[in-house]
Amino acid sequence: MIWQFDLIILSLVVICAVAAISVKDLLGAAILFGAYSFMMCLLWAVMGAVDVAFTEASVGAGVSTVLFVAAVFRTTRRTTD
Numbered sequence: 001m002i003w004q005f006d007l008i009i010l011s012l013v014v015i016c017a018v019a020a021i022s023v024k025d026l027l028g029a030a031i032l033f034g035a036y037s038f039m040m041c042l043l044w045a046v047m048g049a050v051d052v053a054f055t056e057a058s059v060g061a062g063v064s065t066v067l068f069v070a071a072v073f074r075t076t077r078r079t080t081d
Helices: 003-022 026-047 048-074
Strands: none
Touching: 003 026, 026 048
């Protein structure tokens, strides 16, 4: 494939991972985790592992993100900052 496209997707994966770890808001972290999973799905698809990409899209970017966001909304937001 085109190596520039691979490099762009890999850079976005790293950016999403670092942002998800460093953000203080739980909802933002859950959304960034979903973006990370979607970028990993694209990376798997570019590498030719379409079955793994489909699983990553359905479980990682789909179900896990929805469960994380639902858990964030079910909790209270009390911070000491």
